Amino acid sequence: MTSPVVEVSHLRKTYPAAKRGGTPKTAVADVSFQVARGEIFGILGPNGAGKTTTVECLAGLRRSDGGTVRVLGQDPQADPLLIREHVGVQLQEAALHDKITVAEALDVFGSFYSERADPAELLDLLDLTAHRHQQFGKLSGGQKQRLSIALALVGKPQVAILDELTTGLDPAARRATWELVERVRDSGVTVLLVTHFMDEAERLCDRLVVIDGGRVVAEGTPSALIEGLEGDRGVRLRFADDGARERATQLLAALAERDADVTAAVPIGDEIEVTGTRKVLFAVVQELAAADVVPDDVRTLERTLEDVFVQVTGREYRVEENEEVAA
Structure with a gap:
């Protein structure tokens, strides 16, 4: 500078x-x-x-x-x-x-x-x-x-x-x-x-x-x-019907067991959340495309400055802390 x-x-x-x-x-x-x-x-x-x-x-x-x-x-x-x-x-x-x-x-x-x-x-x-x-x-x-x-x-x-x-x-x-x-x-x-x-x-x-x-x-x-945040990235997927979602759940659970870039695949409501490294999205898309399973919606889970605060301080971000003392 x-x-x-x-x-x-x-x-x-x-x-x-x-x-x-x-x-x-x-x-x-x-x-x-x-x-x-x-x-x-x-x-x-x-x-x-x-x-x-x-x-x-x-x-x-x-x-x-x-x-x-x-x-x-x-x-x-x-x-x-x-x-x-x-x-x-x-x-x-x-x-x-x-x-x-x-x-x-x-x-x-x-x-x-x-x-x-x-x-x-x-x-x-x-x-x-x-x-x-x-x-x-x-x-x-x-x-x-x-x-x-x-x-x-x-x-x-x-x-x-x-x-x-x-x-x-x-x-x-x-x-x-x-x-x-x-x-x-x-x-x-x-x-x-x-x-x-x-x-x-x-x-x-x-x-x-x-x-x-x-x-x-x-x-x-x-x-x-x-x-620069450490830790897993996340992806959420939504499917048109229960059959496609169940098939995707099986595929992604198996993927998590054999692919180092995917750590977990967990159903959450009518979605599937997949976590892993920076390459997790690529691994998920490649696996589903090979099986001709197409999601209706794919979105990455947003990471924010609040996550940065948690990582560097080891605690949750709470707006109200001790007030500064005016003199």
Whole structure:
């Protein structure tokens, strides 16, 4: 990677105990990554993993206890003002007064910067033109999130930090927001996307880190992480009638006994699930074709970033973990 716009090396942050005699909370134990210009880089993990604390240190909003951070070559820990003009931040807990309108909010936030984006272009980019005179309190959840992205972009940043921007949105609003994030990246802005949604990270991110317990446990492109998973692949087959399914079950059970690429063939309802190596699909299709047994439907079982999390941590992915402690 050449000239990363963000560099994080062995970042650490511990919060003091919430009450006397309590135990300090380590939110970030050891986090390192680099972000290239023009990519959507994901910071993925369950709630409380240290994601928000990490980006708050990046933005100069919180002091770290150790490690180094560089954004556009500057140290936001030493002087947050050095990057303030170039980094836009949309935080999960951000809120506006109910009476402020979309246009007024853009005007107020724009006044914080020496150079600001054209409000009309920003409203158009984020599909907010028709709502420019609408009060914040009357916006839908999706519209509020689009406005929060607009406010993060109003200073014409080179880097935008978007923290859990689709939490609480319905599926349609989430998909619309994903398209907006891609538009932001296509406009030339590097995006740091903080999320606990596996599907969101898999859909949007060029590269990502998975954080658990304040540490990076996996890093790479979503496809490379999924392709690198160990263990069996799976195939599901459906047949037109019981006779064909019974014949296929016998053939595939016998195949599992003699072919190293097929480990098991198990009837599940009106389907047959076959597991094995990367070559399992080829072995199954070849065996059935030789016997002139044709399935009505064949599909591979999808492997996801959640499977990556399970493999690297040894436990199930649960969104709600220990909450990060604000100080």
